[in-house]
Amino acid sequence: MNKIFILLIMLFMFSNVSxxxxxxxxxxxxxxxxxxxxxxxxxxxxxxxxxxxxxVTYVEDAASAYARIYYGHAINDKLDIQAGYFNTASIxxxxxxxANSASESYEASGFDASFKYRPSIENGFYGKLGAHYSELTxxxxxxxxxxxxxxxxxxxxxAGIMYGIGYDFGKNEDGSGYKIxxxxxxxxxxxxxxxxxxxxxxxxx
Numbered sequence: 001m002n003k004i005f006i007l008l009i010m011l012f013m014f015s016n017v018s019x020x021x022x023x024x025x026x027x028x029x030x031x032x033x034x035x036x037x038x039x040x041x042x043x044x045x046x047x048x049x050x051x052x053x054x055x056v057t058y059v060e061d062a063a064s065a066y067a068r069i070y071y072g073h074a075i076n077d078k079l080d081i082q083a084g085y086f087n088t089a090s091i092x093x094x095x096x097x098x099a100n101s102a103s104e105s106y107e108a109s110g111f112d113a114s115f116k117y118r119p120s121i122e123n124g125f126y127g128k129l130g131a132h133y134s135e136l137t138x139x140x141x142x143x144x145x146x147x148x149x150x151x152x153x154x155x156x157x158x159a160g161i162m163y164g165i166g167y168d169f170g171k172n173e174d175g176s177g178y179k180i181x182x183x184x185x186x187x188x189x190x191x192x193x194x195x196x197x198x199x200x201x202x203x204x205x
Contacts, residue, residue, distance in 0.1 A: 025074045031086075031181075033200030035066040035108070040193075041093040048095055048102070060093035064107075066198050072116070080116040082130075085109075088196070090139075102142045108188045108196060110134025112162055124168035128183065133159045136189030158190015164198075176205050 041060035049056040070084025087109040094103040114130025140152040166181025179202045188194040 028071045029204040031068040031200040031202035034063040035088040036063045036197040039093045058095045061091045064091040065089040083113045128164040156189035160187030
């Protein structure tokens, strides 16, 4: 929550600068959508089966809700720079062994900075390339009978690269407009194979 508050203050300050200078070059916005990640629940279920000698079934989320707020500045007609804060809802996997079960959940958040490039000003296609500093929080619990026990929690933080593609649906006279896109964040929390794909709809103010 403190990170969101700090970024909101930054966006407010940048928006004031935008109004005092060139409002067509400075903007802020929000993206909302889904974060896709492979928890590799099938491999975890197999390990549990090998350890327990029992059949293990599992259910895993394919995606979770995702949101990002950001500030942007247009360097020229084709190139922007952006800085933002993103957060995902938890994504979960549950493993069942007879009457008992175990579960794991993960939530990601962090800051990113990127270049947004439009090959042609005649259409809305764009590409993004940048970096992120993020945190991945994990929780694990086990349910025996009707009682659930929290057995582990951990956090990891670190940097990685991000890139993406998208399409702008044109701008209004005040510079606002909608877009859709897909971003890929490599190494969330600085962890190998902790990769998130983010499918979103966005709006620039």
